[in-house]
Amino acid sequence: MKKFINSPEDVVTDALEGMAIAHADLLKVCREPDYIMRADGPVRGKVALVSGGGSGHEPLHGGFVGRGMLDAACPGAVFTSPTPDQILAATRAVDGGAGVLHIVKNYTGDVMNFEMAAELMQAEGVDVRQVIIDDDVAVKDSLYTAGRRGVAGTVLAERICGGAAEAGADLETLTALCTEVNAGTRSMGIALTPCTVPHAGKPSFALAEDEMEFGIGIHGEPGRARVKLEPADRVAEMLMEPILEDLPFSAGDEILLFVNGMGGTPLLELYILYRKAYEIAQQHGLKVSRHLVGSYTTSLEMAGASITLLRLTGAMRQAWDAPVLTPALRWGA
Amino acid sequence: MKKFINSPEDVVTDALEGMAIAHADLLKVCREPDYIMRADGPVRGKVALVSGGGSGHEPLHGGFVGRGMLDAACPGAVFTSPTPDQILAATRAVDGGAGVLHIVKNYTGDVMNFEMAAELMQAEGVDVRQVIIDDDVAVKDSLYTAGRRGVAGTVLAERICGGAAEAGADLETLTALCTEVNAGTRSMGIALTPCTVPHAGKPSFALAEDEMEFGIGIHGEPGRARVKLEPADRVAEMLMEPILEDLPFSAGDEILLFVNGMGGTPLLELYILYRKAYEIAQQHGLKVSRHLVGSYTTSLEMAGASITLLRLTGAMRQAWDAPVLTPALRWGA
């Protein structure tokens, strides 16, 4: 295992300390229980947005804490959801009196830990709502699975709801907006290499030199199928096909197109994928009016990528364009 | 070789097309000869900044084209400097009548190609100055080498000079500022893995599971020495030592601390390095007043990192803080 770490035990806390030092102007890192909050929080009268999840997906979620996005993020151990006490502490710390929205990726662990925290917060009289993000089309949603996973689409939900919250939307509106964003978001991912969880010390799976893992999540888990290596344009097609098949896009729709890197894939390759994904979107009559290209929801050092489409409404576009001031996403400020 | 590419021949043009589509609001990609320019260029009366170099270092340089940074960037083939005709065409296209500054990384190929272009531009009556960036302390500067390489420090020079140019600095002032930035910048890099140039199809060197390549440049070339794997804190020390030994930092100095990823290293690990680098800087009495953490000067998918220190003057800080609006670096706009 080759990583710039001191020990598997210290990965998360060392990185948190680094973030705290680097971004002291934007955020405050609180320890034991660990969470990251806006330096200027709690913001009185504003609905607070709290998210969190396992570490190893950076900049998700801590890098998205700041004006126009999250009020707090709870980092768990690598690929392990945070614990209820972290979520509780973060929720209490950023509650500005207008209620708190928990944005939770759909994993059994994340959902259960956020649920336990929400039950306790409700008991304290704070209005906490939970929206589950499940944008990954690689997993068939059925009664017989834990449901679709939450992957890169989470960034879009956090940004759009963060923008709307900053503009004064109330908890009811934000919960509906977040639910709507999630309903209009579809993602699909592929890996060229596995990743190595520091504690495990070994790659999460083995791939031959001519193989890709198709339909991966963001935890180094094996995907839906192992396939032969293909040229980038074909990869873009393979990712776009299940997304476009799976509802809710139709000709004339305005969309946000997001090509996401898994951590070990350089920007150069992401632009190559973006080129073809855009072309395919156009062929389907979709109007790409907003975009994001970069490694925003990662699986440690995995080489891989995912494509996310979001059907934009005017309200979403407006919230997307509003100023955002976080370590990893910043414009208009 | 596992990459999201269509063929080694098409890597650069496919990625350029992707960039053109994604960032049509910020930049214009011109083809044959290839260069990237500000969508709103040429800017009348402003000194134009042109840089360029081999591709494979994204976002350097094309991702830094835009208001407050570069007016144009010339992408060569992967790890190969651009040709004079590209540089000529870019220089002509962005010349706003106030002269053009070429910011050139110190590699034989880059220097010679920019030189040939500058000779031709001077013949056309355009005032072109060239500043060579050579911030890499891994290479001993001597009469018997091609001199120090230009590496991640280039980003800082491009940003600071871009900020100053936008504020109206003239060619003389900018040339002096760029020279001063370069004189106050030192970088050192290390690799955990090699990278694979698409044309070569094979990794640029072989490293054992417990080895690092110390003192690398940004072209997958072997470094100064092969060393044993060390914990992140020790790696930060190994990178900081030669930087601090090599001039020009002394206690009380205000600095910008930049931890750069080489393309395959996740943000999580960069923050771990940042934490220790900051601590070491403090122990040396340096005041870290600005920072940058991320993969801004890469070597394709190489896992690795570099640390850059820049001694800041007030003018540099002011130019750094000014609005910048490019695909890869953006604030205040």
Add this chain to the structure above:
Amino acid sequence: MMLDVSVLAGWIERLTGSIEREQEHLTELDAAIGDGDHGANMARGFKAVREKIAQGKSETPADLFKLVAMTLISTVGGASGPLYGTFFLEASKAAGDARALDLASLHTVLAAGLAGVRMRGKAVPGDKTMVDALTPAVDALVGDGDLRKALEAAAVAAADGAEQTRPLVAHKGRASYLGERAIGHKDPGAASSVLLFASLAQEVAELEA
């Protein structure tokens, strides 16, 4: 023999040791059909439990179980944290103010724990989760036989249950994402549940020996 708080603390200490020893194995199982952190999750949690137990003495089984529960909930995370946390929390509630547990009350207490897990995770036997090991183990404690023998049977039942997760497709947790590809692999949470019962059986066997 009755299980008082010191016997139960011995159990938890023994369990902690076996989780440490099996950490890598649990992680390997999780790497195959999950995300490769189950060993680390459990080790982190029980290391904290050991520290907590060392800090102060619990008066009753309920106190001890509550301490274990709260520590697991606040240190494990993932799916297994709330689940094992709930297991011990519900066990604590069911233990009431009893100073020690006999076989019958142990069954009641652990059945309450299992019910908590099933309520929190909504898994049923056959879903390829820890429930597949916990259920037959708890069932093996029914009756008024010998404590030691019952615990040995429970440990065997847990191991069998875990083994029987191999041919299954998972319906809960991360392994459910894999569909058919999960077939052939043992569920990591079921494997850690085996340790729970095996360590209790061993503790009692050694004390009685």
Add this chain to the structure above:
Amino acid sequence: MMLDVSVLAGWIERLTGSIEREQEHLTELDAAIGDGDHGANMARGFKAVREKIAQGKSETPADLFKLVAMTLISTVGGASGPLYGTFFLEASKAAGDARALDLASLHTVLAAGLAGVRMRGKAVPGDKTMVDALTPAVDALVGDGDLRKALEAAAVAAADGAEQTRPLVAHKGRASYLGERAIGHKDPGAASSVLLFASLAQEVAELEA
């Protein structure tokens, strides 16, 4: 035999072919002490040269060399682009309006090319660059002997010169960053310069045979 523009075009075509064949080898040499692109750089450049030559007929050796020069300059990039570009550009200037070159004028023309390379790159023999192959090769053309023999000698001299870069530390180009670690490796640019002279010698030998 005189080298008119069609013979020289035959040389460039032959050179293009041998660069294509040796592309991987050049890249390997460059991967060892440079950045692994020399083969691709040269192949890209000479592929463009082939297309340019196919498009229109050059009247004189000077025209042909200028076409080669400008094409290399605008398609190769890197260090080798301006260097080989300058080589052919200066050769073109020195060729003047001659319709064909004999051995003496060939020497003058290629010596001018070499001087251009040395001026542009500031390398001297022993710096472990293409200059180490080009210099002895050009020197082998001195005299008024047989063209074919002289060219064979030049090709051998280039190959020797390239071989002798192995034990050297590099003072120019990327390999200079490596210090002692460059020892033992042949310089890639010197290796491509060998192809330049070898292909010319072969072309003339075949035409004379």
